[in-house]
Amino acid sequence: MSSPDPESAAIACIEAFTERFNARDPAGMDAILHFPHLILADEHLVIWKAPGQLAPGYFEELAAEGWARSTYYGKQVVLAGATKVHLLVEYSRDRADGSEISRHRNLWIVTLQDGRWGLKQRSY
Template sequence: MLRVEYGGDIENEYADRVHKQRDSTMDDFIRFVSAGTNEPRVDAQIAAASACLERFTDRFNACDSAGMDAELHFPHVMLSGAEKLEWKVPGQHPGNFFDALKATGWSHTRYESRESVLVSQDKVHFVVVYSRRNAQDEILSTHRNLWIVTLRDGRWGIALRSY
C-alpha cells in the first residue's frame, strides 16, 4: 500500500482511498474479461449454438433473409479486415444479395468444419470453415471465419461474424 511519509493522516487516508479504488477497478476488469473462463466446457451450450448456425445456413441456402435475421442478435456486427459493419435492426441484407451470389454460379453453402474455441454459459466462439458451391457441388470458394454466438433473453443468436 502507498504510504505518504511526510503528511500525516489526511494524506494517508487519501492514499488508502486511491489504492482501494484502483483495486476495485482492477477487480471489476478481471471479472469482466474472465467471465466464464473457469466454467467447464458444456456440451449443451455448444450443441445449442451449433443448432443456431445450422438454422442460419439452412435459411441462407433457402435465400430467406428474414429467416437468417431470425438467427442473428441485433445489433449484429460483421468485421472484414479492419472494417466494421453494424446492423442495428433486422432487414439489412441488400435486396439483390442472393441474385448477385447466384450470378457467380452459387447454388448452396456447406460447412466444412465448425470448431468451438471458447465456450461459456452464454457465449460460444466458433472457427467456421464453409464452402460456396455450384449446382454440381463443386467448390467455388472456401472461407474461414470467426463467428460468436450468444445466449440473450433465452435465445441463441449469432452476434458477430468476422471475415
C-alpha cells in the first residue's frame, strides 16, 4: 500500500489536529505538531521548543467567551512539495448552539519530518 500524497497527508494532519482541538486535548494536539513549532500571531513570532506550551486555562478562556467547538471549512493547498505543504485554512469558532463567534483565515505549514507529517507553523 502506498503512502498518501503530500497534499492528502497535510489535510489529514489538520483534520487530526482539529479533532484533538475540539476534544480540548493539549497532549493530543502536541502529538500532531512538529517542534520547534512556530506561531506568527500578528507581528509576534512565538516559538514552542517542546510539547506542553499551550497556556494553562486556554480552553477555559475560550469557553468563557462562549466557544464550544471550531469548525473547519477550507483547507486549500497553496504550495506543495514532497516534504512541505502550505495551506490556507478557514475555520470558525462556534457556540454550542452552532452560531458563529468568529471566522478566521490563516496560513498553516505542514511538514514531513522523521517519517511523520506534522503541523510546523501557523500564522494568525
